[in-house]
Amino acid sequence: MEHYKLNSGNLNKLSAGVSIPKYNRENVKTGIVHVGVGGFHRAHEAMYLDQLLHDESNANWGICGVALLNFDQKIYNTLKDQDGLYTLVVKELDGTLTKRVIGSIVEYLFAPDSPKAVIDKMAHPDVKIITLTITEGGYNLNEATGGFNFDNPQIIHDSKNTDSPITIFGYLTQALKLRKEQNTAGVTILSCDNIEGNGDVTKKMLLSYIEFAQPDLLDWVKDNVSFPNSMVDRITPATIPADIAELKEVSGIEDQWPVVCESFQQWVIEDEFIAGRPNLEAVGVQFVKNVAPYEKMKLGLLNAGHSVVGILGSLMGYSTIDEAVTDPNIGTFLANYLDVEVTPILRDLEGMDLTAYKQTLINRFSNIYIKDQIDRICSETSAKMPKFILPTVQEQLKGDKAISLASFVIAAWAVYSLGFNEKKEAINIKDALQETLLAQAKLAQEYPKNFLELEEVFGNLSKSEIFSDAFAKAYQNIVSFGVEKCIIELNNNLLIEK
CATH class of the missing domain: 1.10.1040.10 (N-(1-d-carboxylethyl)-l-norvaline Dehydrogenase; domain 2)
Known part of the structure; x- marks a missing residue:
């Protein structure tokens, strides 16, 4: 079996047993910025959007993936080398492998190298939704008080160095400030993390930071940003070298960082999108009043x-x-x-x-x-x-x-x-x-x-x-x-x- 490095130029050379994007990725615009392009995002949200993009009427809902931390250098380099493509390998209970190349991530940014580029992208008029998978610890919550942890040195840094933030709160605040200054429409911030009331928590933490760091922005955010709660579910173990080797052996794909997951998938979201949303219900997402x-x-x-x-x-x-x-x-x-x-x-x-x-x-x-x-x-x-x-x-x-x-x-x-x-x-x-x-x-x-x-x-x-x-x-x-x-x-x- 011939082997091919995964990139746009080699897509049509892949074996017939691998599904590939059938839409023209060059025509896809970024409508969603996602922070935290780990395995779960790539097995879940990016997968749903990839399905949706096969209907050309959804071409405005591509994803720009943001690697926020220095730790995320590897995933950024992988996406850059592979034109944003990666292989999703679904492992069924009977051992069957379903292999599919995902193409919904059409842009990718490494925040530590260019904070301004990330802020500008979040503030772009085409971007209607900013989604997050930053883990439970990323929300800077003081478990004892239920409030924002203002003593975090990174938070103090962001409040004093607005052009070079470190935390998600610093980035979001500067992007929302820029949207306000440019008279750009509002935006939805959608958490996809395993936190009860994740939208409510995101709103509370962000507003706490803004009130502390840039209080003159607070009223605009309250009026122009929505924070729906969501529930996400798909078991996605960490990729190991054996997964990479097996994919190469059985499918001829040289993918630096494929994603493996189970077949089960679920996404339940409150339908509160202030700037519009893709019709994700067409690919199985459930929209409810109360998640x-x-x-x-x-x-x-x-x-x-x-x-x-x-x-x-x-x-x-x-x-x-x-x-x-x-x-x-x-x-x-x-x-x-x-x-x-x-x-x-x-x-x-x-x-x-x-x-x-x-x-x-x-x-x-x-x-x-x-x-x-x-x-x-x-x-x-x-x-x-x-x-x-x-x-x-x-x-x-x-x-x-x-x-x-x-x-x-x-x-x-x-x-x-x-x-x-x-x-x-x-x-x-x-x-x-x-x-x-x-x-x-x-x-x-x-x-x-x-x-x-x-x-x-x-x-x-x-x-x-x-x-x-x-x-x-x-x-x-x-x-x-x-x-x-x-x-x-x-x-x-x-x-x-x-």
């Missing part, structure tokens, strides 16, 4: 479920999600957690069969062809825990309902934060609060409740005697008997009623 119930379902079931499997699986020595969830003890624990502690807090889900959805989740986690790395799932758990698991604990506590399984997972996280699994192997922990977590985890060895004193994660939850006692008991049991024996005992506990 909150669907978002709560996804965060509490899928995202929390991922964290549950990741933390427990890591301690037991597993390296991928499929390995961990197919351990019958972990799989049963997960099903119990979803049924007993999460499902009771979910409501107003018209058209959703929760029983079927939960089974679908377990099937998705079990996909042996995805090989989602546990260290990816467990990365930045300090930012994920307050979004995925703690809201369930708080609601269950209000109703005097079961919290023993969530408490056990959090206790397991405290043990995990010491940096070793139960086989005495080092855990690859990736977390902005890694040093702080380690310090608290060491203190917990003397007195377990010390771990809960980390207010930026737990807020005032440590003041709940019911929760802190359940946590301490779970912690002591894990230390005494090991995770697996504890899980078996919890699974067999006749007090757990479904």
